[in-house]
Amino acid sequence: MTMDSWTKQLTKMYGIYTIGFFSVVIILGILEALGLEAKYIGYTYLFGTIALYATIGILSRTQVLSEYYVAGRRVPAVFNGMATAADWMSAASFISMAGALYIQGYEGLAFIMGWTGGYVLLAVLIAPFIRKFGQYTIPDFLDARYGGKLPRFIGVISAVIVSTAYLVAQVTGVGIITSRFLGLEYNVGVFVGLAGILVCSFLGGMRAVTWTQVAQYIILITAYLIPAISMSYKQTGVPIPQLMYGQALNSIEKRKAELIDDPKEVEVREIYTQRAESLKQKLAGLPDSWSAGKAELEQKLNSLPADDPERATVEKALKSYPTSPEDAKEKWTAQMKAALAASKPPKSYVQTPTDAKGLANFLILTFILMVGTAGLPHVLMRFYTTPTVKEARSSAAWALLFIFLLYFTAPSYAAFARNEILTNIVGLAYTNLPAWATKWAGVGLININDINGDGIIQFAEISIQADAVVLATPEIAGLPYVFAGLIAAGGLAAALSTADGLLITISNAISHDLYYKMINPNVSPSMRVKIGKALLLIVALIAAYIATFKLAIIVELVGWAFSLAAATFFPEIVFGIWDKRMNKAGAVAGMIIGLVVTLFYLIGSRFYGLDWFGIKTISSGIFGLIANVVVALVVSRLTPPPDEKLQDFIDHLRYPKGAVKAGAEE
Amino acid sequence: MIDKQTLEGYWRETRKNMIIILVIWFVAAYVTAFFGAELNKITIGGFPLAYYFGAQGALIIFVILNFYNSRYQNNLDKKYGVAEEE
Numbered sequence: 001m002t003m004d005s006w007t008k009q010l011t012k013m014y015g016i017y018t019i020g021f022f023s024v025v026i027i028l029g030i031l032e033a034l035g036l037e038a039k040y041i042g043y044t045y046l047f048g049t050i051a052l053y054a055t056i057g058i059l060s061r062t063q064v065l066s067e068y069y070v071a072g073r074r075v076p077a078v079f080n081g082m083a084t085a086a087d088w089m090s091a092a093s094f095i096s097m098a099g100a101l102y103i104q105g106y107e108g109l110a111f112i113m114g115w116t117g118g119y120v121l122l123a124v125l126i127a128p129f130i131r132k133f134g135q136y137t138i139p140d141f142l143d144a145r146y147g148g149k150l151p152r153f154i155g156v157i158s159a160v161i162v163s164t165a166y167l168v169a170q171v172t173g174v175g176i177i178t179s180r181f182l183g184l185e186y187n188v189g190v191f192v193g194l195a196g197i198l199v200c201s202f203l204g205g206m207r208a209v210t211w212t213q214v215a216q217y218i219i220l221i222t223a224y225l226i227p228a229i230s231m232s233y234k235q236t237g238v239p240i241p242q243l244m245y246g247q248a249l250n251s252i253e254k255r256k257a258e259l260i261d262d263p264k265e266v267e268v269r270e271i272y273t274q275r276a277e278s279l280k281q282k283l284a285g286l287p288d289s290w291s292a293g294k295a296e297l298e299q300k301l302n303s304l305p306a307d308d309p310e311r312a313t314v315e316k317a318l319k320s321y322p323t324s325p326e327d328a329k330e331k332w333t334a335q336m337k338a339a340l341a342a343s344k345p346p347k348s349y350v351q352t353p354t355d356a357k358g359l360a361n362f363l364i365l366t367f368i369l370m371v372g373t374a375g376l377p378h379v380l381m382r383f384y385t386t387p388t389v390k391e392a393r394s395s396a397a398w399a400l401l402f403i404f405l406l407y408f409t410a411p412s413y414a415a416f417a418r419n420e421i422l423t424n425i426v427g428l429a430y431t432n433l434p435a436w437a438t439k440w441a442g443v444g445l446i447n448i449n450d451i452n453g454d455g456i457i458q459f460a461e462i463s464i465q466a467d468a469v470v471l472a473t474p475e476i477a478g479l480p481y482v483f484a485g486l487i488a489a490g491g492l493a494a495a496l497s498t499a500d501g502l503l504i505t506i507s508n509a510i511s512h513d514l515y516y517k518m519i520n521p522n523v524s525p526s527m528r529v530k531i532g533k534a535l536l537l538i539v540a541l542i543a544a545y546i547a548t549f550k551l552a553i554i555v556e557l558v559g560w561a562f563s564l565a566a567a568t569f570f571p572e573i574v575f576g577i578w579d580k581r582m583n584k585a586g587a588v589a590g591m592i593i594g595l596v597v598t599l600f601y602l603i604g605s606r607f608y609g610l611d612w613f614g615i616k617t618i619s620s621g622i623f624g625l626i627a628n629v630v631v632a633l634v635v636s637r638l639t640p641p642p643d644e645k646l647q648d649f650i651d652h653l654r655y656p657k658g659a660v661k662a663g664a665e666e
Numbered sequence: 667m668i669d670k671q672t673l674e675g676y677w678r679e680t681r682k683n684m685i686i687i688l689v690i691w692f693v694a695a696y697v698t699a700f701f702g703a704e705l706n707k708i709t710i711g712g713f714p715l716a717y718y719f720g721a722q723g724a725l726i727i728f729v730i731l732n733f734y735n736s737r738y739q740n741n742l743d744k745k746y747g748v749a750e751e752e
Contacts, residue, residue, distance in 0.1 A: 106702075106716075106717055106720060109717070109720035109721055112720065112721060112725070113695050113699075113720055113724050113725070116724075116725050116728050117691065117695050117724065117728055119728065119732060120687065120688070120691045120728050120731050120732060121688075121691075123731075123732045123735055123736070124683075124684050124687050124688065124731075124735055125684065128739070242722065243711065245712075246710075246711045246712025246713040246718075247712045248712075249712055249713060249714070249717065250712045350706060350714045350716075350717040351702070351703070351706060351714075352699060352702025352703060352706065352716050353702075354703070359699075359700070359702075362699065363696055363699060363700065366695060366696070366699070367696075370695075388750050389750060390736075390740055390743070390749070390750060393735065393736040393739055393740070394733075394736045394740075396732055396736070397729070397732035397733045397735070397736045400728060400729050400732050401729050401732075401733075404725050404726075404728070404729050407725060408721070408722050408725050408726075411721040411722070578681075651668075651673055654673065654676070654677055654680070655668060655673060655676055655743070655746075655748035656743055656748060656749055656750045657668065657743075657747075657748045657749060657750055657751070658750075659750055
C-alpha cells in the first residue's frame, strides 16, 4: 500500500472513531437527562475506554521486531504528532497544571512555555537526525555516534532513572482518578489502570501504543476543551475561552486590589501570622517541643473520663501527631510555610517576578523544562517511527500544535476559576456555599475554614489543591455529569498514554540496550521481542507496586526527571549531530559529570539545605547542564577527534537522502 | 554518497536556519519575560502583554517556527538534491 492511501485510510478510521466517540457522549447525555445515575456514566467511560484501548491493542498485536520497536516506521506525520502529544501530556498536564497556574499566577507560566518551547529545540536540533539515524533507542544513538558500550550504558542508566519516577507518577494518577470518580478502592484503581496499560504495550509494543495514543489524544483534548468553552460562555457570553479570559484577568486584579486592605481579610491574615510564629517557635525548640507536645496530649487523654466525647478528638490528634522529631520537623515546616503564605496579602496574578532572584528562577526553570523536554527518551523515541525524515520534521510541528491546543487553554481554566472564587464565593455566608464547593471540600481538594469565626468567607480562608481547578470547572460551569465524567476519561487517557510510552522506553532500554546489545548479541529477533514483553510485565508490576504506597515525593520526582534529562541526554545528542569534533571521551565525561552534579544538587537542596545562588531544587539541572557542556567541550578538545568512519557517519546523519524506508526491515 | 561540497553548503544553510529560529525562540520566551514589568503596562483585550506572551503569544510563535522549519528544510533538501527518494 502506498503511503498516501495508508494515510487516507487512517484518516477515515479515526474520523469514524471520533464520530462514534461523540455519539456515545451524546447518548450518555440523553440517558442522564432521562435519569441514568452518575455512577453508571462513570463506569461506562472507564470500562468503555479501556475496552477500546484493548481492542486497538489486540488488533495491533505483533511479534515482528521493527513493528514492536518502531511501529514499522509507518506512522504518518499528523498521526505521529497526535501520538507524541498524548505520549507527552501526562496526568499532571491534564489534571494539575491549570491548578498550579491558579495558585502561582504568572510564575506558573514557566510550565506552559517550558513544556511547549522544548519542541522547537526538538524539531530543529534533534528530531529529523534521529529519524535519519533510524535505529530503535536513544542509547543506540549514543553507542553509534561515540563508539563503544560505555556511552550506551550511561544512556541506559539515565533513561531508566528518568523514566521510572515518571511512570510511577502516571500509575498513581490512574489510581487517583479511578478512586475519585468511580469510588473504586485506590489500589484496585491502580491495577485496573495497569490492565489498561499492559493490554496495549504487551501485545503490540510501539505499534499498539502508537495507535492507542492517537485514540487517547482525541478523547483527552475533547474532554479538556468542552468545560473551558462552557465556562467562558458562562462568564463572558462568548464560547472562546482562549480569547475571553483577558476579562477574567482584569476582574481578578481589580478584586485583588479591593481585598488588600479589607479589614476582615487583614484579620484572617493576622491569625495566620500568629500560627506561623508559634510553629516557628516549636521548630526552634525541637526535639524538646516534640516530646512536650506529645506528653501534653497524652496527659490530656488520661485526665479525661472514659465517656467524655472530647476523647475522640484528642485521640485523633495523637494519631496524627508526628511520629518522631524528624517527622515533626518535616510536617511543621510544611505547616509553617503554608501559614506564612496565607498570611501574605494576595499578590498580583499577572505580574512577572519583581525581585532578581524570583525572575532568575523563573527564567531558569523555563529553560530547564524546555531542554529537559527535548531530552526525554520516551519523546525522542517517537521520532524513529515516521516513514521519512521529512515526516519527522513535520511531525514535530504537528505534535507541538496538538500540545498547544491544551496548553493555551490551561491558563483560561485557571483565570476563570480564580475569578469565580474572587467574585462569587468570597463574601458569601458559610451557610450559602454552592454545591460544587461543598462537594470538593468534602474530599479535601478545596479547604474553606472560617478562621476568624465571622461566618463569612474571606479569600484568605480558601486554599485549594492544584487538582481542584480542572475537576470542579464542569460543575462550576453548570454542565451535566456526562461532561464531568468525561474529564475523568480524559485524565485517564492522558495518564495511560504517557505510561505506555514510558513503559516501552524502560523495557527497551533493558531488553534491547542492556541484554541484546551488551550481554547476549546472539539472541534471535523473535526471542528479543519475547524478552521485551516479559520485561514490560515486570516493570509495570514494579511500578504499580510502588504506586500503591502513594508516596508524596513522587510528584516532585517527575520534576526531577526534566533536570536529569536536560543534564545527561540533551547535550550529547545535540553535540553528536552538530559538533563533529565531539568524541567519546568528551561525551562520557560530560554525561557522567552532568548526572552527578544534578543528583548532588537535587538531593542536597531538597534534603540538606544546599543553596547555590538561590536556585530551587526543581531547576537543579542548570548546574549539571552547564557542567556537562563545559566538561564535554574541554575534554573532547584535549583528546583526539573522532576517526574518519565516524566523521562520515556524522555527515550521513545530516541530510535526509538514504534514510531507512518504512517497512523495509521485515 | 553526497559530495563534500554539496553537503557543506547544505549544512551551512541548515545551521543558519537553526540559529535564526533559536534567536526568535529565545526572544519570544525569555526576552519578553525579562522585560515583563515594562511589557505588562500595555494591555491587549484585557491581557497584560507579558502575561499574554507567557500564556499564549510565545506558544503561537513556537508552533509557527516549527512549521516554518519543516517547510524551509524540505525546500533546502530539494535545492541541494539531498531529499529522500520517493
